[in-house]
Amino acid sequence: MRPVIFDFFRSVTLAAALLAGAPGAQAEPAHGIAMYGDPALPPDFVSLPYINPDAPKGGRIVFGEAGGFDSLNPFVLKGTAPWGMRGQIYESLMGRSWDEPFTLYGLLAESVETGPDRDWVAFTLRPEARFSDGTPVSVDDVLWSFETLGTEGHPRYHGAWKKVARAEATGPRTVRFTFNTADRELPLILGLRPVLQKAQWAGRDFDAGGLEPPIGTGPYMPGDFEAGRYLTLERNPDYWGRDLPFNRGQNNFDEIRYDFFGDGDVVFEAFRAGQIDVFRETSAAKWETAYDFPAVRDGRIVKSVIPHQRPSGIRGLVMNTRRPIFADWRVRDAMLHAFNFEFINATLTGGAEPRIASYFSNSILGMRDGPAEGRVRDLLAPFSDQLLPGALEGYGLPASDGRASNRKNLRKAFARLQEAGWTVDDKGALRDAGGAPFTFDILLRQGATETQQIVDIFAEQLTRLGITVKITAVDSAQYAQRTDGYEFDMTFYRRGLTLSPGNEQYLYWGAEGVTKPGTGNLMGMDSAAAEAMIDAILTAETREGFIAATRALDRVLTTGRYVIPIWYSPDSRLAHAARLHYPETIPIYGDWIGFLPDIWWTEDTK
Template sequence: MRPHFFARLGAGCLAAALALGATAAGAQQHGIAMYGEPALPPGFVSLPYANPDAPIGGSLATAEVGSFDSLNPYIRKGNVPWQLTYLVSESLMGRTLDEPFTLYGLLAESVETAEDRSWVEFTLRPESEFSDGTPVTVEDVIWSYETLGTQGHPRYASFWSQIESIEATGERSVRITFNTENRELALIAGMRPILQKAQWEGVDFAESDGQVVPITSGPYVVSDYEYGRYVELTRNPDYWGWDVPFRVGTMNLDTIRMDFFGDETAAFEAFKSGETDFTREFNYARWSQQYDFPRAENGEVVKEVLPHGRPSGMTGFVMNTRRAPFDDWRVRDAMMHVFNFEFINDAMTGGEQPRITSYFSNSPLGMTDGPAEGRVREFLERYDDLPEGALEGYALPVSDGSERNRAGIATALERFEEAGWTVQDGRLTNEAGEPMELEILLEQGSTENQSIIDMYVQSLERVGIFPQITLVDSAQYKERTDAYDFDMTYYRRALSLSPGNEQYLYFGSDLADEPGGRNLMGVKSEAIDGLIDTLLTSTSQDDFLAAAQALDRVLTAGRFVIPTYQWNVSWIAYDANLHHPETIPIFGDWPGWQPDVWWYEE
C-alpha cells in the first residue's frame, strides 16, 4: 500500500506540491495552500483519504504509556493526553494530511488574503457552535487568539507577537494583520484553537485549574475520566459540522477511550488480552517475535505496515547546551562517537531499523552528502557561527558493530582531550582534576529507552564517564524538562514536508530559555535563526528547498542530538472490527488520520 499522494503525483510529487504560487488575493477561497493552489476544488465531497459512506458507531480503546493530571491542553500547567487537542478542539481551518501544507474551511467557510499575505481574513460559518449549543462568534475568535497568545501555553506566544492587529470586519468576519514578513502566518492563523470566551469570564486563564475541561466546538466531548488512569471521549450527535466537507467521513466512532499504563510491557499485555483495541509498535524485536498471541493467530487482530512520505524528524537523546560540558561541541561530538549505534541497533532490532541521518532525512528537504554546493552554500556562507562540517559535509559516526567499538572510543578520547578532558585514574577529568558528572533523565515506563541507555552507559564507562540515570514519573519528567533541568534526555521532534514557524519553537534563540519551550537542546544560533527566516520568506521553490537543506546541515552538524532509529513506516496492530480507507495520505499514520477516518464494523 502506498500513500495516495505519491500514487497520484508520482516521482515529481514534491516539486509539484512546492510549485510556488498564491491563492488569489482579495478573493474569498474555500482553502489556502502554503505553496500553489489547494488540490481539492470548492464543494469537494470529503478528504480523499476519508470514506464518506463509513458507518457510524462502535468504539476504540488505546493503551497509552504514562499518566496525566490535566484536561486543559491550552495552558502551561499540567500533563495532558497528547491526543486531546486533536479530538475535542477545532480551528478556523483544518489541515489535510494529503498535501504538504494546505488548509480547508472548518469553523470558517472562507479565507481571504493579501497578495503578500500581510493580512488574512476569515468568515465564520453561521451554523458553527460550541458543544453546549451556543454559537461560535467573532468575539470568541478574537478573545481566543489574544488569551492564548498572552496567557496560554508558550507555544502560542510566538505567533501572537507577530500580530499587528486583529479586528472584526463584519458580523461573522475577522481580519488579522501581521507585523512581519512571513508568508506562513496566514496559514498558522487558521490553525489556532477557538475557545468559548464566556466559560472563562472572571477566571485567571493562565492560573486556572488544569482539571477544568474547556468547552470547545469539536465532534467529541470528554464524557468520563479518572486522572492517571483513563479518559473517555463521546461523539456528539448534535455536533454542528457533520456536513462540512472537511468533516464528512470522519469522527465515525461513538466512543474513544485512552487507558494509561505504567510501562510498555503492561500496555502491550492490555492489547494482547483485548482490553484495548489499537497499538503502535516501536520495538522491532517485539513486532517480529511477540505478535503470535492467540488473538493475532485467530484473526481477531490485524497487523499492518504503513508507508509515509514525511521527513524522519529527529529521535534520540538530546544534550543540554545550556550546561557544561555540553556547551562545547567537541564534547558533544565525542559523546556521539561513544554511542555505538550499530551494536545497539543489532541488540534492539536485529539490525533491521535504519538510522536517522539528519532532521529532514527520508525527504527532498534533507541535506545531501559531501560539501555544500550552489544555493545551499550561498545561504550558509552568510553566517560566521556555522558548526564544524556544515559547509564541508558531515556524517554520523559509524562503528564496526562490535561491542567494544575501538575506533569510536579512540576518536572520542581525542575529542575529549581537545576539549580539555583526559582520563585520570579511570575517570574522565578536566584540567582542574574534576570528573565529568552527567545525569541522564528518563521517564518511568520507557523501557526501550532504558535498554538503549543501559548499553550506552557501558560504553561511557570505557572512557571514564559514570553517568547518573534518573527515572521519574510523567509529572516530574514534564516539570524537569519544562525547566530544562537535565543534562541529557530522550528527544523526539516530528517534522513536516512544509517546515515553518514551528522551527522557531524547536530551534529558535528567542524561546531557548523560555520555561516549557520546545528547544530542549538550548541552541542559540544566528545561522539557524537566519535560515528559518529564509525558509519562511522564500518566494521560489529553489530557495525553499535550499533553505531547508541548509538548515538541516546546521542542525545535524551541531551535534545536539544522538540519533537513533528512523520510522519510515508505521507498525500498527488493531482489532479486526476496526477499519480505515485503503487510501493512505502522504503523512501516513499521523494526527488527523487515526482515529479520525476509522470506523467500526463487525
C-alpha cells in the same frame, strides 16, 4: 485486514505539484489556502481524498496511554492534559488535509482571504458554527481565543501572536489580522489556532489548568473521566459540522476512550489482554517476535503497516548545552563517536531500521551529501565563522564496524575530549583542568524499555572513556516537569517534522527557548544561523528557495551535534482489533495527526 501498499507515485506527484508553483496572490475569499501554489481540492469537493466517505458511524475504540493526566486544558504549560482533548473537542478556523504538504480548507470559517504579500488575512465564520452547548461561534470568541492563547497560553502559541500588529472584527462574521513581520506562513498558522468559548473562561485564570469539562466546537464532548486513570469522549449528536464535505467519513466512533497505565510495558500487556484496541509498535524486533499470542494467531488482532513520506525528524539522546559539560561541541562530538549505533541497532532491531542521517532526512528537504552548494551555501556563508565543522564542508555521522568494542571511534572520542581539555587520571577517571570528574545524568521516563536498553549499552561504552553515567528513571509527570524546565543533562528526545516546516521551527530551535520553559529547544541551542534559515523558510516565495532554506537549516542542526540520533521507520506499525478499519488510500503523512481515530471506523456499530 491486509497491510496497505502505499501509492507512492501518486503521492510524489501530488507533493511535487503542490510545492512547484509560486504562492498565488489571493485577492478574494477562497475555500482554502496552500503554503505554496493552490489547494489541490476544488471548492465543491465532496470529501478529502484519503477518506472512506461511506464509513459507518457507531461503536467505540479504546486507547492505552502511558502515564496519566491532571488537567483538561491542553493549551497551557501547567498540568498534563490527555492527548485527545485538543483534536477531538476543539476546532480551528481551517482544517488540514494530510495528503498535501500544508493546505487548509474551511472548517469554522467558510472562507479565507489574504493580501498579495500575505501581510494580512481575513476569515469569515460559517453562520451555522456552534459550540457544544448550542451557542454560536462569534468573532469575539475568535479574537479573545487568539489573544489569550498568544499571551497566556502555552509557549507554542506566543511566537505567531507577536507578529500580529492588529486584530479586528471587520464584519458580523469576519475577522482580520494584520501582520508586522514578513512571514508567508502566518495566515495558515492562525487558520489552525483553536477557537475557545470566551464565556466559559469569564472570571477564571486561563493558565491555571484544571479539570472543568471544556466546551468546544468539535465532534466530541468529554464524558466520564477520572483524573490520571481514564477519559471518555462522546460523539456529539448535535455536532454542527457533521455534514461538511471536510468532515465526511470522519469522526465515526460514538465513543473514544483513553485508559492510562503506569508505563509502556503495561500498556502492551493490556493490549494483549484485550483491554485496549490499538498498539503502536516502535520496535522492529518486537514487531517480529512479540506478537505470537492467541489473539494474533486466531485473527482477533491484525498487524497493519502504514507507510508515509514525512521527514524522519530527530529521535535520540539530546545533550543539554545549558550544562557546562555539554557546552563544548567537541564533547558532544565525542559522545556521537562513543555511541556505537551499528552495534546497538543490530542488537535491538536486528539492523532492520535505517539511521536518522539528519533532521529532515528521508525527504526532499534533507541536507545533501558533500559540501554545501548553490543557494544553500549562499544562505550559510554569512555565518561561516559561527558554523561548526561540516556545515559547509560536508558532514556524516560517525559509523562503527558493528563490533561491540568500537575501538576506532572510542579513540576518536578520546581525542576530541583531550582537545576540549579532559585528561585521564591515574585511576582511569576522566577529569577537566580543574580536576572535576566527567559525570552526568541521563533522564528517562519509567517503563521506556527500549530506551533503557539503548542507554545501558551506551553507558557501558562511556565507562571505557573514564566517564561516570547515572541513569535516572522518573514517572511521566516528573519527566514532563523536568524536561519542560530543562532540568536534565541528557535525555531521550523525539521531534516529528513535516513536509512544510515553518513558525514551529522557532519553538524547536529558537534562542528564546534557552531560558523560556516549555519549548522544544531541549538542547538549549542559541544559533543566529538557525534563526536566519528559519526566516528564509518563512519568506521563501519559490519552491527552490524553500527547499534550499530547509536544507541549510538541516545542516546547522545536524552539525551542531546536539542529538545522538538513532533509527527511524519509513512505516508505522499498528496492531489493532480486527473489527477496526481504515481507508485503502493512505495520506502522504501516513499514521500521524488526523489518521487514528479520525478516519477509522468499526464493524461493530452497536
